[in-house]
Amino acid sequence: MNILILGGGGREHALAWAVMQNPKCDKLIVAPGNVGIAEIAECAALDILDGGAVVEFAGDNAIDLVIVGPEAPLAAGVADVLREEGYSVFGPSAAAARLEASKSFTKEICDAAKAPTAAYAHFTDAAAAKAHVRAGGAPLVVKADGLAAGKGVIICETVAEAEAALDDMFGGVFGGAGAEVVIEEFMTGEEASFFVLVDGEDVLPIGTAQDHKRVGEGDTGPNTGGMGAYSPAPVMTDAITQKALDEIVRPTMAEMVRRGMPYSGVLYVGLMIENGQPRLVEYNVRFGDPECQVLMMRLGAQALDLVQACAEGRLGEARVSWADDHAMTVVLAAAGYPGDYAKGTVIGGLDGLAEDSFHQMFHAGTVEKDGKVVASGGRVLNATARGATLAEARARAYALVDAVDWPEGFCRRDIGWRALP
Ligand code: AMP
Ligand code: GLY
Numbered sequence: 001m002n003i004l005i006l007g008g009g010g011r012e013h014a015l016a017w018a019v020m021q022n023p024k025c026d027k028l029i030v031a032p033g034n035v036g037i038a039e040i041a042e043c044a045a046l047d048i049l050d051g052g053a054v055v056e057f058a059g060d061n062a063i064d065l066v067i068v069g070p071e072a073p074l075a076a077g078v079a080d081v082l083r084e085e086g087y088s089v090f091g092p093s094a095a096a097a098r099l100e101a102s103k104s105f106t107k108e109i110c111d112a113a114k115a116p117t118a119a120y121a122h123f124t125d126a127a128a129a130k131a132h133v134r135a136g137g138a139p140l141v142v143k144a145d146g147l148a149a150g151k152g153v154i155i156c157e158t159v160a161e162a163e164a165a166l167d168d169m170f171g172g173v174f175g176g177a178g179a180e181v182v183i184e185e186f187m188t189g190e191e192a193s194f195f196v197l198v199d200g201e202d203v204l205p206i207g208t209a210q211d212h213k214r215v216g217e218g219d220t221g222p223n224t225g226g227m228g229a230y231s232p233a234p235v236m237t238d239a240i241t242q243k244a245l246d247e248i249v250r251p252t253m254a255e256m257v258r259r260g261m262p263y264s265g266v267l268y269v270g271l272m273i274e275n276g277q278p279r280l281v282e283y284n285v286r287f288g289d290p291e292c293q294v295l296m297m298r299l300g301a302q303a304l305d306l307v308q309a310c311a312e313g314r315l316g317e318a319r320v321s322w323a324d325d326h327a328m329t330v331v332l333a334a335a336g337y338p339g340d341y342a343k344g345t346v347i348g349g350l351d352g353l354a355e356d357s358f359h360q361m362f363h364a365g366t367v368e369k370d371g372k373v374v375a376s377g378g379r380v381l382n383a384t385a386r387g388a389t390l391a392e393a394r395a396r397a398y399a400l401v402d403a404v405d406w407p408e409g410f411c412r413r414d415i416g417w418r419a420l421p
Helices: 010-021 051-060 071-075 078-084 103-113 126-136 159-170 238-258 291-299 302-311 390-403
Strands: 002-007 027-032 065-068 088-090 120-123 140-144 153-156 181-185 190-199 202-211 214-216 220-223 228-231 264-274 277-284 326-334 359-363 366-369 372-375 379-387
Touching: 002 010, 002 051, 010 027, 010 291, 010 302, 010 359, 010 379, 051 078, 065 078, 065 302, 071 078, 078 088, 088 264, 088 302, 103 120, 103 181, 103 238, 103 277, 120 126, 126 159, 126 181, 140 159, 153 159, 159 181, 190 238, 190 291, 190 302, 202 238, 202 291, 202 302, 228 291, 228 390, 238 264, 238 277, 264 302, 291 302, 291 326, 291 359, 291 379, 326 390, 359 390, 379 390
Parallel strands: 002 027, 002 065, 065 088
Antiparallel strands: 120 181, 140 153, 140 181, 190 202, 190 264, 202 228, 214 220, 228 326, 264 277, 326 379, 359 379, 366 372
8 A cells, every 4th residue: 555644743753653564555655754754754845735736646656545644734625635536535624624723613513512611702803802801700711713833722810811812813913813713711620632533423532642732841831832742641531531432522523424524534632621521622633743653652553554444434343452551752842942943953863763663763843954864843853652651651762862962952851740650
């Protein structure tokens, strides 16, 4: 089977690694890929937001299955174009991708499906939104309706902060994404990410994870795309998992079918859990990054069988074989991230790393320059490891971190602290 993966971050490196473990894969191309991916697969320059260009590339390269990593090509309808041309695609239609691309759409689906989530109100002008904030008081959460690269969610402790956030959003700080705004009740509890594959009405859980969004140790400082993750998430007990499936995932997926926009692909279910009750924080229509890295480390080669069954509408027959193991990934980022950071600093120590089915250094933002690996993004490397216990996975992940020679990089030293003694 010839496979094309769209994307070029740590998530796509982990997907490429798992796909390459499976003997079914004859050829793997990743567009655009990165330096780490280039060591295990062919990388290709391709405008992955251009459905026509992706179809042409898939035809020229005799591709049998396309796996879409990030949300932007999904929201742009790339999966739709590929499906119309007869390709097997892992990833939802643009209509179903609105579960990530529009927060008010997701809230409406939750209402129709009676799925537990934060109370909310939806606004298209600042005056009405501010009146709502003043009447209800703080704390609350102000969200740009559209895709804002993870930056469109502002947790407001006071009414003044909320009014400032509303001025920013309606003032165009997030471009078109902030033309509509959702204001939510602030939920307390513990967060977890739950990953399921979906094809229409069939839902298959494939794992849980927790990530660390704040840049600083002890979960302090500004939000990032994620500084590390571990799987499984201890808070996701069997009872909570069952409730999340019965009360949130299955009813909302049934509502999507009822509306004529069945979901197909991986669904990232962001949950807030308090007093034994899960509530939906958000849906994403793709794997999380870096959560994907720990899921792939645990699933290994079977990830391809599952992705293929999902893309071909055979999820009802698919089974996951669970190992009783744990995985952790630690993000190495460029100093200054998530603010301004230097690009082009040289990273050493990568050649000698011992990598196997328990240890992988996934690349997130690297390029090659004059024969050296240099940093090209904020989040640059993902030291990822698996073990019989989370403590073992942690020791292995940090051993990988310590083997890297990159003075201009940093990482959090406390990934997994909530789950470890
Ligand atoms: P989102 O982009 O919707 O995932 O939001 C980013 C983060 O903001 C989430 O992971 C939560 O930590 C937090 N968040 C979003 N909505 C709420 C809410 N209603 N109550 C509390 N925290 C929230
Ligand atoms: N790690 C969070 C995300 O991928 O959205």
